[in-house]
Amino acid sequence: MTDQASRDRIIEARAALAEAMALHEQGDLEAAEAGYRQVLARGYRTTEVLPLLAGLLGHLSRAEDALAAWDALLAIEPDHAVALHEKGLTLHWLGRTPEAIAALQSACAIDPDNPIAIGNFAVVLADAGRSLEAIRHFRRALALQPDNLHLRHQVRRLGSRSVPFWHIPMMNDAPRNDAFEAAIKAAVGLAGPQALVLDIGAGSGLLSLMAARAGAQKVVACEMEPMIAEMAQQIVAQNGYADRIIVHAKPSTELAIGAELDAPAEVLISEILSSDLLTEKVLDTFEDAHRRLLAANAVVIPRAASAMGCLVTSENLADYTFVGQVSGFDLSAFTAFAPQRLPIHGTMTGWKRLSDDVELVRLDLQQKKHDAVLSRLRIPVTASGPAIGIVQWMHIDLWEGVSFDNHPDHYADGGWLQVLHSFPEVIDVAAGETLDIAVGHDRITLILLPLAEDHG
Numbered sequence: 001m002t003d004q005a006s007r008d009r010i011i012e013a014r015a016a017l018a019e020a021m022a023l024h025e026q027g028d029l030e031a032a033e034a035g036y037r038q039v040l041a042r043g044y045r046t047t048e049v050l051p052l053l054a055g056l057l058g059h060l061s062r063a064e065d066a067l068a069a070w071d072a073l074l075a076i077e078p079d080h081a082v083a084l085h086e087k088g089l090t091l092h093w094l095g096r097t098p099e100a101i102a103a104l105q106s107a108c109a110i111d112p113d114n115p116i117a118i119g120n121f122a123v124v125l126a127d128a129g130r131s132l133e134a135i136r137h138f139r140r141a142l143a144l145q146p147d148n149l150h151l152r153h154q155v156r157r158l159g160s161r162s163v164p165f166w167h168i169p170m171m172n173d174a175p176r177n178d179a180f181e182a183a184i185k186a187a188v189g190l191a192g193p194q195a196l197v198l199d200i201g202a203g204s205g206l207l208s209l210m211a212a213r214a215g216a217q218k219v220v221a222c223e224m225e226p227m228i229a230e231m232a233q234q235i236v237a238q239n240g241y242a243d244r245i246i247v248h249a250k251p252s253t254e255l256a257i258g259a260e261l262d263a264p265a266e267v268l269i270s271e272i273l274s275s276d277l278l279t280e281k282v283l284d285t286f287e288d289a290h291r292r293l294l295a296a297n298a299v300v301i302p303r304a305a306s307a308m309g310c311l312v313t314s315e316n317l318a319d320y321t322f323v324g325q326v327s328g329f330d331l332s333a334f335t336a337f338a339p340q341r342l343p344i345h346g347t348m349t350g351w352k353r354l355s356d357d358v359e360l361v362r363l364d365l366q367q368k369k370h371d372a373v374l375s376r377l378r379i380p381v382t383a384s385g386p387a388i389g390i391v392q393w394m395h396i397d398l399w400e401g402v403s404f405d406n407h408p409d410h411y412a413d414g415g416w417l418q419v420l421h422s423f424p425e426v427i428d429v430a431a432g433e434t435l436d437i438a439v440g441h442d443r444i445t446l447i448l449l450p451l452a453e454d455h456g
């Protein structure tokens with residue numbers, strides 16, 4: 001080809017590109033796409049045209065075609081940070097998360113101080129459930145762009161998403177904290193400062209800090225939520241106890257003697273009791289600790305916990321657990337899906353007792369093995385009314401003379417809520433009768449079921 005012919009081809013290609021870009025700007029995307037493809041066919045400014053084409057295709061939600069354009073660019077320039085970034089976002093949009101993470105990771109490696117790429121990488125990590133890595137990347141992006149409100153929001157959102165809503169009121173629950181501290185002081189006093197203390201479920205590190213303040217020289221803590229574990233270690237250091245407390249970001253079932261623990265622990269402190277005692281898997285966890293991590297005569301705090309309760313009536317709570325006629329239709333069959341357990345708070349506290357307090361289930365946490373249990377409990381009815389279920393709370397036995405409970409008469413705003421265990425249907429009871437219920441647990445949930453046919 002003569003120089004003139006080649007110059008002419010360039011002029012034509014330049015004009016075709018200008019036309020395609022004008023069409024793109026005017027919003028005629030189909031014509032613009034055709035134009036870009038023509039320019040590409042001429043081999044003119046390929047690495048500049050491909051991003052324009054890919055962007056246009058992305059705008060048209062043609063993700064697969066956009067991906068092909070980004071890949072074509074990456075085949076020419078494998079380290080093209082924008083292409084890797086956009087490819088990652090497109091893959092994410094397509095739900096191809098591992099590939100999206102790989103592309104965004106490469107984009108960030110090439111352009112390490114780009115807060116947008118880091119922020120987008122964090123979004124994909126968060127969506128993939130990799131919260132700790134995500135928050136670290138959001139924090140880094142925020143350090144690069146401190147005024148970015150989106151990043152600030154994401155850092156808060158991820159932090160709070162990893163922590164259940166009850167965690168902070170639980171930490172502010174002074175009677176709970178004081179009871180635990182009294183028991184921990186007594187246990188460390190008895191076992192001596194050299195006794196190895198194991199804290200399962202460190203949370204903020206509070207109980208470990210109490211043990212160290214009581215004199216324990218070595219506290220091994222574990223916390224299975226990595227973001228919380230990292231925070232606990234930070235708080236321990238801020239309070240000056242990093243030389244005595246180590247927090248492992250692991251579930252207790254992944255601790256081992258000879259690894260995280262030098263020897264079997266002589267004191268176990270662990271507050272993993274859910275409002276209904278069992279759903280944080282306290283039995284599995286304590287059994288595993290007894291079997292593998294504790295000395296035979298280890299002190300265990302808490303040493304026991306009981307589910308307490310009373311029979312209740314409540315129009316307010318009935319609306320949360322039963323449905324009947326609605327707008328003239330019979331929707332009562334839907335009651336089959338009513339919550340079996342309903343944590344109660346706020347306006348849900350309007351209920352009246354129909355029996356005295358009874359102990360429903362007691363867990364001896366010093367026991368090495370627990371089986372599921374079910375037995376019959378006869379509840380004397382003290383007031384007449386439609387019984388809708390049992391309101392349940394906890395009594396925790398921490399040490400000789402040290403206990404804690406969230407009895408509804410005096411406890412409303414702590415970390416533990418009372419729980420309504422609703423009956424499958426309303427049972428009309430009268431003062432002086434008894435109501436028989438089946439009580440027990442299947443190791444992870446309380447079982448409370450009326451034996452309605454026997455009441456009377």
Ligand SMILES: C[S@@+](CC[C@H](N)C(=O)[O-])C[C@H]1O[C@@H](n2cnc3c(N)ncnc32)[C@H](O)[C@@H]1O
Nearest residue numbers: 201202203206222223224225251252271272285
């Ligand atoms: C109720 S909070 C108590 C936190 C802290 N110990 C306190 O008393 O303030 C329980 C914590 O234990 C953690 N956890 C529960 N079971 C665990 C286990 N088996 N191993 C490690 N962490 C666990 C949860 O993620 C949660 O952060």
